[in-house]
Structure formats: structure tokens, C-alpha cells
Amino acid sequence: LWGRTEKGNKGNKGNKGETMLQQVVIKTNDRSVLKPLLTSAIQNEISLIQVGLEKTQRHLQEFEKRFGWTSVEFERRLNSNQMDETIETTGWRMEIGMLNLLQSQLAALRDAQID
DSSP, rough: EEEEEESTTTTTOOOOTOOEEEOOOOOSSOOHHHHHHHHHHHHHHHHHHHHHHHHHHHHHHHHHHTTTSHHHHHHHHHHHTTOOOOOHHHHHEEEHHHHHHHHHHEEEEEEEOOO
């Protein structure tokens, strides 16, 4: 199972934006059975992540409509201490974090190659 990661993240040295192939080794006595199972599991997880992305994007749109700001503007204001964090803004910030996490998981799974 192969996937790409960005160099420069999580302790890796290198130029940001460069991709580095990472390998995960799974040993089995029956490759012909395991390979389609892994492929199916990855496709199922991609489907679940896409559902989560849609839900998260709907939540972000609700926050943006309620406050009249884009999520980018909200983060800028929050990070520059132009506003106080409340329970509601914490929820918005957490949805932005979830969006970033789901997007990175989706990209990793889409890039995965099973040899």
C-alpha cells in the first residue's frame, strides 16, 4: 500500500509542497483475497469521508450565513484577537479543523496505490 505525503510536515525535512512516497507493508499468505478487500475498504472509507465532507461543508455554510463572514475571514479575526471565542465560535473553529482533516484523509486515500 503506497501513498504520498508532503515533505516538510510532521518532522520530515525538505521543501514544503514536495511529495514523498510512503510505504505501508501488509503481509499475507493470500494476496488474491487481501488485495480486493483492501481496495474495497479504501473505496468505502472514501465514500464515508465524502459524506462527512458534505455535512461539514453544510455546517460551515450555516456559520458563514449566521455571522456574515467566510470561514477564512472568521479564522483571520479569531487568530488576530479581533473577537472573543465563544461556544458558538468554538464550534465553527472545530468544523474548520474537521474540514481540513477530512480533506487530507481523502487526498491520502485517493493517492493510495495497492501493488
